[in-house]
Amino acid sequence: MKQELRSKFGKYGGQFVPEVLMPALEELTEQYDKYKDDPVFNEELNYYLRDFAGRPSPLYHAKRLSEEYGVKIYLKREDLVHGGAHKLNNTLGQTLLARYMGKKRIIAETGAGQHGTACAMSGAAFGIRTEVYMGARDMVRQRMNVYRMELMGSKVIPVKSGSQTLKDAINEAMRDWVANVETTHYLIGSVVGPHPFPTIVRDFQSVIGKEVRMQIMEKEGRFPDSIVACTGGGSNAMGIFHPFIDDDVDLFAVEAGGSGMKATDKEALHSATLCAGEDGVLHGMRTKVLQNKYGQILESSSIAAGLDYAGVGPELAYLADIGRIKPRNSMDSEALDAFHDLCRFEGIIPALESSHAVAYVKKTANTGELGDLVVINISGRGDKDLETVMGMRK
Amino acid sequence: MRIAEKFKQLRAKKEGALIAYICAGDPTPEATKEYVTALVRGGADIIELGLPFSDPVADGPTIQAGIQRALDGGMTPDIYFKMVGSLRLHIPLVVMTYYNLIFKRGLEKFAKDCAASGMSGIIVPDLPPEESDELQQACKKNDIDLIYLVAPTTTGSRMNRILVEGKGFIYLVARLGVTGARSDVAVSTRELIQRVKTDTPKAVGFGISNGKQAARMIEDGADGVIVGSAFVDIIASGKDVMERLEALARELKEGVRR
Numbered sequence: 001m002k003q004e005l006r007s008k009f010g011k012y013g014g015q016f017v018p019e020v021l022m023p024a025l026e027e028l029t030e031q032y033d034k035y036k037d038d039p040v041f042n043e044e045l046n047y048y049l050r051d052f053a054g055r056p057s058p059l060y061h062a063k064r065l066s067e068e069y070g071v072k073i074y075l076k077r078e079d080l081v082h083g084g085a086h087k088l089n090n091t092l093g094q095t096l097l098a099r100y101m102g103k104k105r106i107i108a109e110t111g112a113g114q115h116g117t118a119c120a121m122s123g124a125a126f127g128i129r130t131e132v133y134m135g136a137r138d139m140v141r142q143r144m145n146v147y148r149m150e151l152m153g154s155k156v157i158p159v160k161s162g163s164q165t166l167k168d169a170i171n172e173a174m175r176d177w178v179a180n181v182e183t184t185h186y187l188i189g190s191v192v193g194p195h196p197f198p199t200i201v202r203d204f205q206s207v208i209g210k211e212v213r214m215q216i217m218e219k220e221g222r223f224p225d226s227i228v229a230c231t232g233g234g235s236n237a238m239g240i241f242h243p244f245i246d247d248d249v250d251l252f253a254v255e256a257g258g259s260g261m262k263a264t265d266k267e268a269l270h271s272a273t274l275c276a277g278e279d280g281v282l283h284g285m286r287t288k289v290l291q292n293k294y295g296q297i298l299e300s301s302s303i304a305a306g307l308d309y310a311g312v313g314p315e316l317a318y319l320a321d322i323g324r325i326k327p328r329n330s331m332d333s334e335a336l337d338a339f340h341d342l343c344r345f346e347g348i349i350p351a352l353e354s355s356h357a358v359a360y361v362k363k364t365a366n367t368g369e370l371g372d373l374v375v376i377n378i379s380g381r382g383d384k385d386l387e388t389v390m391g392m393r394k
Numbered sequence: 395m396r397i398a399e400k401f402k403q404l405r406a407k408k409e410g411a412l413i414a415y416i417c418a419g420d421p422t423p424e425a426t427k428e429y430v431t432a433l434v435r436g437g438a439d440i441i442e443l444g445l446p447f448s449d450p451v452a453d454g455p456t457i458q459a460g461i462q463r464a465l466d467g468g469m470t471p472d473i474y475f476k477m478v479g480s481l482r483l484h485i486p487l488v489v490m491t492y493y494n495l496i497f498k499r500g501l502e503k504f505a506k507d508c509a510a511s512g513m514s515g516i517i518v519p520d521l522p523p524e525e526s527d528e529l530q531q532a533c534k535k536n537d538i539d540l541i542y543l544v545a546p547t548t549t550g551s552r553m554n555r556i557l558v559e560g561k562g563f564i565y566l567v568a569r570l571g572v573t574g575a576r577s578d579v580a581v582s583t584r585e586l587i588q589r590v591k592t593d594t595p596k597a598v599g600f601g602i603s604n605g606k607q608a609a610r611m612i613e614d615g616a617d618g619v620i621v622g623s624a625f626v627d628i629i630a631s632g633k634d635v636m637e638r639l640e641a642l643a644r645e646l647k648e649g650v651r652r
Binding site: 014015016017018019020021022023024161162167168171174175178179180181182278279280281282283284286289291293294295296297 | 447448449450451452454455458462465470471472492493494495496497498499519520521522524525542543544545546547548549552556567570571572
């Protein structure tokens with residue numbers, strides 16, 4: 001008998017969703033289980049990853065940054081993937097899966113617009129109707145991404161409830177899915193949500209870590225001492241961490257410290273869920289959540305829209321609990337500094353999200369915590385952030 | 395009063411049940427107490443009192459707005475239980491809320507607080523039976539009914555499990571989608587009511603807003619109807635709220651009398 005997909009990571013994960021969705025999750029679990037090792041499915045996916053997305057992405061030795069920070073640094077260049085971020089790895093996988101499942105329509109949520117853009121790309125490439133929910137406030141902040149999605153034929157639906165950001169876009173996408181579950185696939189953009197999404201997204205993103213294993217052996221003849229990745233929901237982190245889980249490599253999940261690790265009973269000045277969250281249930285999963293003493297979800301905050309989320313993937317919460325990953329955080333200001341470092345020393349403009357990982361390396365390289373050989377996941381490029389950065393410089 | 399007892403009374407009188415939902419604290423805790431009495435005067439048989447959660451994924455725009463007003467008005471679980479404890483009702487009262495508020499308070503404490511404040515049941519729209527063992531135990535210990543939902547997509551072994559484990563009444567979700575008043579009630583509702591074979595009372599919700607629709611549900615074999623958004627709409631308007639809540643409850647109750 002085939003081994004069933006695990007629905008829990010320790011006490012985390014699960015399926016906390018309206019009854020209407022349970023059969024759809026069951027179906028998705030079955031279908032994913034059927035196709036994940038199917039040679040035809042994988043051949044088609046690999047074709048798109050290679051010829052459409054541009055994989056494998058390079059592992060680049062950042063010589064000048066290494067000199068500056070005092071530790072040997074390699075950058076995993078997900079910023080060079082089509083669309084400018086790792087998001088496409090997952091959307092290609094799930095859109096293809098939706099097509100194999102016979103679904104006619106894709107819906108998705110997006111915060112900064114990176115996942116939405118990747119969905120629009122996959123949707124266009126596979127010819128599947130794609131509709132993206134986006135917080136009305138985020139649509140203003142990221143209007144170029146809205147336009148990109150529309151150019152590729154996707155419909156962007158403004159969400160005006162709650163804080164009008166990512167969390168509310170997820171709520172609204174789930175409401176849509178509840179109403180249209182028979183024809184529609186909900187393409188979740190991170191390792192969050194009810195089972196089997198955290199597993200599916202992790203698997204599709206694991207291509208990042210699998211490539212790093214081969215590339216670093218080729219270049220260094222050994223594994224790195226540590227891997228550093230920014231963490232919001234956690235898809236780029238799980239993607240690069242997962243293939244190294246059983247190896248002697250330290251894994252650092254760097255969250256958004258925002259403007260300080262403080263919170264009121266309505267909002268947090270940060271988005272550091274692994275560092276400061278408590279056990280809770282949000283968006284279909286049990287995980288660490290930023291919440292007040294009654295369990296109301298806090299509005300999170302970060303200069304990087306892609307990290308601005310009050311939850312985190314359940315597998316990351318589990319790995320943090322058992323001590324396999326190390327949750328850390330970088331503040332907005334530290335991320336901005338690191339952003340400029342990477343621009344000046346390497347000629348690479350990173351996403352503000354990824355800049356949090358760079359910032360953590362900057363501030364701890366000389367402590368020895370990271371060892372001698374570090375891989376940083378540059379999960380995306382920073383073109384989308386130029387307006388934010390210009391605004392900060394004044 | 396236990397829910398089962400209420401349905402027994404109603405069956406003897408050949409009446410269907412009107413289960414009326416409003417969100418506690420919308421727009422203030424004091425107002426809610428008044429509104430509950432208006433619903434009871436109009437003929438509500440069971441009151442379903444929402445405990446507002448910041449991220450209500452199963453609710454449509456009307457109830458979302460009500461929840462937001464309640465949160466803005468300062469409603470918390472502590473205030474909720476205090477307020478409920480001060481209501482002197484002679485009909486069953488059930489709490490409808492999302493799982494995180496229960497989880498955070500502690501399942502045992504939540505169930506105990508329900509019992510201590512005189513509540514009879516709990517409805518949790520984001521807690522399918524697969525995840526509900528622990529809450530079920532806490533409820534049993536405290537004599538609280540954990541009420542399950544059945545959707546048009548529910549079939550087979552999952553349906554059986556819900557019908558075996560469901561207490562109080564079975565909450566039939568009339569259509570795919572979120573809460574909210576609809577002019578049309580799905581044809582498939584009748585099919586769903588007939589597909590759910592159980593001795594536990596069946597109450598239909600999601601989309602019902604008038605006496606005619608309510609009557610239709612009872613004709614189709616339901617034991618009760620659940621109405622929420624239509625009441626919350628009245629509260630949102632802020633105009634003659636008491637009178638109109640009572641009048642709508644009366645119209646719906648007329649509808650469910652066989």
